[in-house]
Amino acid sequence: MKTKLLSLAVAAAILSTGTASADQLEDIKARGTLICGTLGTAEPFSFADPQTRQIVGYDIDLCQAxxxxxxxxxxxxxxxxxxxxxELVQGRIDIVAGNLGYTPERAEQIDYTTSYFVSLQKLLVKEGSAFDTIDSLAESRISAPKGSSSERYVREVLPQAxxxxxxDPPSAFLALAQSKVDAMILSEINAEKFIAQTGESFRFVEQPVAEEYWGLGVRKNEEAFLQQVNVTLKRLEDSGEGEAIFDKWLGQETVYKLSKPFKFDTPVSDPVLRPAL
Incomplete structure (x- = not known):
C-alpha cells in the first residue's frame, strides 16, 4: 500500500512538473511579470544609464515590447x-536577451527565437590602404582576439594569412593602428566603437567574413511562449517598430552608425561564412 501511494505521488509530481513546463506562457501572465535576463554591462544592448542607473538598451526595449x-x-x-x-534552464528567468549567438551546442539545451540581431564579422583596414576585398588580404597579416570566433573565421576563410x-579586442585594434598588421577582424559593432573613440581613419572591407545570428533564448518545450515571442518579433519587423529600436541604439545617429542587416522573423542558424572572392 505504501509503495502504491509512493508511486502515485511520484506520478503526480511528474505530471505537475510537465504541466508547469508546458504552461510557462500562462504562468508569466498569472505572475504579471516577464523576467528578462540581460548582461547589463554590454552597451548598447543592456547597460546602466549613468543618469538614472536603470538598465537600458536595445535588449531592454525588445523585452519591453x-x-x-x-x-x-x-x-x-x-x-x-x-x-x-x-539561469534560463533552472527557471530563474523567463527569457535571455544577452548577445546569445547561435551554436548547435546551445540549441541542444535551449530554444532560440527568430533573429533579433546579426553580428557581422568584418575586416578593418586603414584608410588609403589597397585592400578592398577579402581575397586581397589572402596573404596579409591580420590581428584577432585570441580564442574568439573572429579568429576561427579568419583561419577558415583565409588559411594563408x-x-x-x-x-583582447583593444590590443588587436592597437596592432592595426600601429601598422603591425594589415587588417583586424572583429564584429562590426565593436570595431565601430574603437573607430569613434580614436578618431583615426579606418574603413571596413565591405564584404563580411561571417554573419553570426543572435536569438532570444527560451526554455525547451515551451512552444506557446516561443511562438508568442516570435509573433512579437514579426510584429516589430512588419510595423517598422523594430527598425526604430535598432536605429535608436545602433543606427546612423549613434557612434555605431549601423544599418539593420536582417529581419526579425529570420530563423537563427549556424554562422554564415563568406568565402574569399
Missing part, C-alpha cells in the same frame, strides 16, 4: 555571460 504584447510588466535581471543558459592573436 514582448512584455507589452503579453500585457505584463518587464523585469530586467542582470546575469553574467556564463550564467545565461543555467598570417594571423596574430591578442588577449
Amino acid at each position: 514582448i512584455a507589452d504584447d503579453l500585457g505584463v510588466k518587464m523585469e530586467a535581471k542582470p546575469i553574467s555571460v556564463e550564467a545565461r543558459i543555467p 598570417s594571423l596574430l592573436t591578442f588577449q
